[in-house]
Amino acid sequence: MDLLDPVPRHLQCRRSRQKSFARGGSLSMIDRNTLLLLAGGLLLLCAAPTPAQQVAAVPLEVPRLDQIPTASTSAAHLAQQPAEPSQAQAPAQPDAEELDEVTVTGTGTYRRSRSSTATKTDTPILDTPQSIQVIPRQVIEDQGTVRLRDALRNVSGVYLQSTDGNIGEYFNIRGFSARSYTNAFLSSGTDSLLSLDTANIERVEVLKGPSSVLFGRAEPSGVVNYVTKRPLPAPYAAVAFTAGSYNFYRTTADLSGPLTSDGALAYRLNVAYEDANSFRGVQGRRVFFAPVLEWKIGPDTKLNFEIEHNRDNRVFDPGLFAVGTGVAPVPYSRLYADPRGLIFGYATRATAVLEHRFAENLTMRTGGRYANYLESFPLQFTPGELLADNRTLVLAYLEGNQFYENVAFQNDLVWRAQTGSVDHTVLFGLELSKFATGFAGTFGSANSIDIFQPPPYTYEFPPASERFPFMGNTTTSGFGVYLQDQISFSDNLKLVLGGRYDTVSAPFTDLLAGTVNPSEGQAFSPRVGLLYKPAANVSLFANFNQSFAPSFGRSATGTPFLPTRGTGYELGAKAELLGGRLFANLALYKIAKANVVTRDPANPGFSIQVGEQESQGIELDLTGEILPGWNLIASYAYTDAKISRDNTFPVGNRLPTAPLHGGSLWSAYRVSEGALAGWGVGAGVFAVGERFGDLDNSFSVPGYTRVDAALYYRRGWLNAAINFKNLLGTQYIEAATFRYAVHPGAPFTVQGTFEVRF
Template sequence: MRVRDALRNVSGVYLSDTGGNFGEQFNIRGFRSNNYTNAFLSSIVDSFVFVDSANIERIDVLKGPSSVLFGRAEPSGIINYVTKRPLPTPYAAVGFTAGSYDFYRTTVDLSGPLTSDGNLAYRLNVAYEDANSFRGTQGRRVFFAPVLEWKVGPETKLTFEVEHTRDNRPFDQGLFAVGNGVAPVPYNRLFADPKGLISGNVTRVTALLEHRFAENLTMRSGGRYTSYLESYPSLFSAGELLPDNRSLLLANQRGYGYTESVTFQNDLIWKPRTGSIDHTVLFGLELGKFAQSFDAFFGFANVIDIYQPPPYVFESPPGSSVFVGIITTSSFGVYLQDQISFSDNLKLVLGGRYDTVSAPFTDLQTGDVSPSEGQAFSPRVGLLYKPASNVSLFANFNQSFAPSSGLSTTGTPFLPTRGTGFELGAKADLLANRLFANLALFKIAKTNVVTADPANPRFSIQVGEQESQGVELDVSGELLPGWNVVASYAYTDARISRDNTFPVGNRLPTTPLHGGSFWTAYRIGEGALEGWGAGAGVFMVGERLGDLDNSYSVPGYTRVDAALYYRRGSLNAAINFKNLLNAQYIEAANFRTAIYPGAPFTVQGTLEVRF
């Protein structure tokens, strides 16, 4: 399962980019999201490789500016992957999935205590995937994630976790824009070299120490090391579509990229009481170091006709340009938050965070250094009031902070990009707590956006501003025993509010005005058919613009999925029917030369046995 499948039922979240069929990047409330794993920030590069679901316990989507708790972030929100932890009793599960286009995947999940007293426990998740696609690309991946959890004492726990992913697949940018729409070519037509593989290797090592000093005082201290190596010995991709709108100039790239990051976090949680008022005070420090280096060769190759069916000839260029550089990012953050409970029905959250970031880029050929640094204070205020036991009203004000990149004519570092968000909403438990509903109205402004310098296009200036406002509704619950529903709707109006390059009022790319979903499933709980179930759902996404210039759009779509499954005892079996009505649609669009079509009707069957 890809992350996009799990997030289809979350309002205001859309796939925005696949990085050439190598990863998944999402858009929340009109802006790019940031990815985290167990509250540790994943760099843009080390998240290019698809996140493997084998080790994911759950996915948390936190909307709005989140810099107080999560540091550098876009104002839209974050996606946090929570990994699986060791279990206190022996557990084993083996799963196998097979499906359309020669999709094969095997998973193993093992857990249990390693000592008789249960103080030392482990978990191991392994996955192997070999899958073709409807566009004729074949990818292979190996994933494993061992975890050790040691209860050092009654108040202390130490967790050590490793994740390693090796992924190989062709670089596929998808389709292209012609005029104000998508080129009228078959959606399965591949313009990439199927032999031009990208090899990505990601290793993450995390250590987490948790200690309780007293009943109301705990500490969480952790460190994370990440390394990512990407190599592409010979990679053909889209250079540009020539003015005749049919001749595609290919680009040839070869080289490697390497990133390494180290992050330390330390949180202290104190729960004092002042009179009748309860507090939950969080004080934290975060220190990070991130280095990215690359050594790449680039050159234009031959031209192919996009209206001519393959096979195509991919010829290496006679010459190429060399890019050698390194970016080193150093960051420090300190934050303080107090959740104040005046009563069971009135709570106030006050918080703030101060960050400093330095991220210079060094061109190792010329020795030129492009500075980028900044510091910012990000406040947070939230209020929750419960007029009834099953209804909560809330209001939030947040700010976000993210370093800016680019080069000014004076060499002066740019100010950080700031996000300011306001949110009002209500939450309700309905039908005797069987149905949960969440309604939110929001407005977000993103300032200090870097845009091209009109006097010198080789440089940038910092004048841009973008805004997003809208309403979101999420509903989920069990209407009757065995009958579950999940529904969502989002209206998102995300536009440019100030810019010297693109017209003010243009919509932000990849964000539809309207989007929604509905999924329902029923499982029989007793009788001869106990354990059998079925589900069906519809996912709707409106028209989206493909770039900031609004030069083209991709049409909206409606996709229907269904599933049959059996869950009883130690056996889980399911058949998933994706895009049941075989709709032809664009899943994501990013610039004029990276338009990703969605897969046609596919079937996948999964069998899992637990021991």
């Protein structure tokens, strides 16, 4: 039986990620005082009753959205988080990576030269033998980004896979599902359950291809890493307000500075409040805050403690659905789900990281993370099944709640050494994690409606005899150990060798049937990367990587499944152009995923491990500054992702979500002197080709081209912007998860931002 078989299909489409959560962490051997520092903050969050204690209860008593008190800031709440103060105010950081995080207000470049995501060490992107793209804060602000899907559309081969019914965000890279991480160090499945807020995001880094050596169990697509804002050494404050189409209001505040006279203790606090409707008539409200403390205990020791809390209440909206081989021929704004059917989500993440330098060439980084997510859906009516006449829609009824809880530890030791004329950067790491998830509720089939009849609709409860309970939980435990050596034979020849061993156990318990389905796996994942620089500003690279992900469920014979394995090959070139202001990355790749699990057609309710999927393509990314004040970010991807072996779906069928062609071009220019100093403009085009919505290729959604534009005024303490999104009013589909979850994109919208800095 598959992991989510006890759950109705319309809940499976929202929560299928329960199959692949639990990002690893590791427990390091450190002294008692340090361990207390790491654990102290986590215990503060654990003091209240855990979600595990609540899930077995009747669905939570929660108010409707119109019963929730509104914040005192009435009709105005803004979106675009400010850029950080100028580099003249920036902290004196020990390495270039941290310096690179600082955005220069009004003249910030899109170019970022370093990243730690690809190697977990501070390494120039030009010297990294793998494709990695960075979306800095300046792009997020210039494009008026509120949700991360709008930031990631700037990266080649990355597409929105699902909105999880208007609640979360899931992405697809090179044809396969991608996992999200925070600060490239600790992560959990809760990072995607409720869409992350952009208020405290400093930049987004995307690493392409299998990456299990550093990130453990994951799909062969790559990883999305969110890097959050750090405390500043000088006092800083900014308050912003955004208002937009469809009653969109958002307010944010960003405060930072030292807490002690010597600057040893500093803080950062980001806060956001959002109250918004949408073109589909669904309302949502969000409260977010993220405090950070940084304590420089000594010249060689630093402790960071960070909390993120997100309270999000909004209507569950699975979108439209497929009719025949395309999207239902109805207005894209039509809502079939009950507009009163709220999802109440509460996410909390607490992270403590200790960094210590034992010697000039030996450092340690030890971290612990606790995360939980509690979701309640007290009453929902959503699209269930379209009958053969292609106009009668049977509604589904659902109520219940679910929880996710994660504890993870990780320890990295970095040693820089020389053997003769050869330089080494050796990384040794341990990870330990435990992740629990559970759900409980009832579901059933409700009344039917005519899809061509405009709303309002009637929503009728099914009889008590036709309401069915579901209840289950999974606890995933994982351990990983990895070793990597970045070898520099000379300035122009570099080699990366790495390997990792993982073990994972993830039994699923059906609490109603009283059965336990075991799932265990272990794997060794290697990594080899070679880079040659024919010139100081050009590098040629090749790599081989493997990934590992546990397979959940069981076969009809009761035999546990093997882990899925991803194998990737990549060839590419990188170049710093225009004196280093513009960066280009060109890559050719091929990825194969084996041991794929699908439903068993001969034994309903069971699964089989049937075959393989593959993806190959070419990608190009350009990022940087053409001339002073003139920034550019552009991408193109050709993605040929398909089934290569299967006994259920036809070989050659394309993998869902991934179009053959996709690309983007965004450019912004700001005047730095003269009568027009402070003014700026931006414009961009985002294109996505036709995509299939399921493995059966039973339907597809058309490609689209979207045009955006912006007008800025940024000078001194004032930052103002007007963003015009989907300027031509293109009707398009953002993502298609399956036949009953087709997510339409918004029409033409206007968003205005006003920010003051102190």
